[in-house]
């Protein structure tokens with residue numbers, strides 16, 4: 126393990142532009158069981174009478190808003206992952222000038238809460254909610270505390286959480302930015318995800334830098350194509366890089 130940490134630290138020190146992609150493993154290390162994990166998916170279906178793949182969709186939001194928000198408030202807003210050491214370590218790397226961009230597919234702003242600044246929330250954020258008519262923004266607490274469907278105070282229409290639901294296009298600006306950032310990277314870190322990830326496959330192909338690194342608890346056989354593979358939770362790996370020591374002098 127310590128050899129791999131030394132190797133990783135060397136790769137990062139050499140790199141002029143490092144990009145991190147954060148997958149669902151970042152939620153797991155924060156204690157969140159994914160919605161699609163068998164046990165949870167089953168109990169959700171029992172409870173609501175619909176499966177996650179039916180409810181977490183734009184069709185369900187549009188046609189059954191009351192049911193949608195019942196599910197959304199309980200299962201999404203009611204299960205926010207705790208902050209782990211990964212987010213703080215990434216913030217230290219960023220401040221030390223060793224991490225230029227974070228692409229997060231999760232919707233919980235884990236990295237921003239730890240102080241990271243240059244983050245692309247590829248699939249949106251539960252903390253951003255907007256009235257589709259007047260574009261007024263609402264905090265997450267407004268959604269959580271509303272009875273039934275949260276309505277805009279001015280327009281009386283349902284407020285939309287700005288997260289990508291299944292069946293919707295991912296925001297095109299976010300897609301373009303992700304492709305550009307990966308194209309610029311010397312080092313690409315896949316954190317809590319694998320090279321087999323359906324979400325990232327389409328972007329990782331734009332990587333033409335030096336080192337591709339996978340840090341994930343469970344590896345996929347394609348991960349052997351990475352230049353470095355560390356099979357562990359990122360929270361057990363990233364703090365060992367000790368970029369916090371350099372944060373003071375090299376702060377940008």
Ligand SMILES: [Zn+2]
Nearest residue numbers: 256259277280
């Ligand atoms: Zn409105």
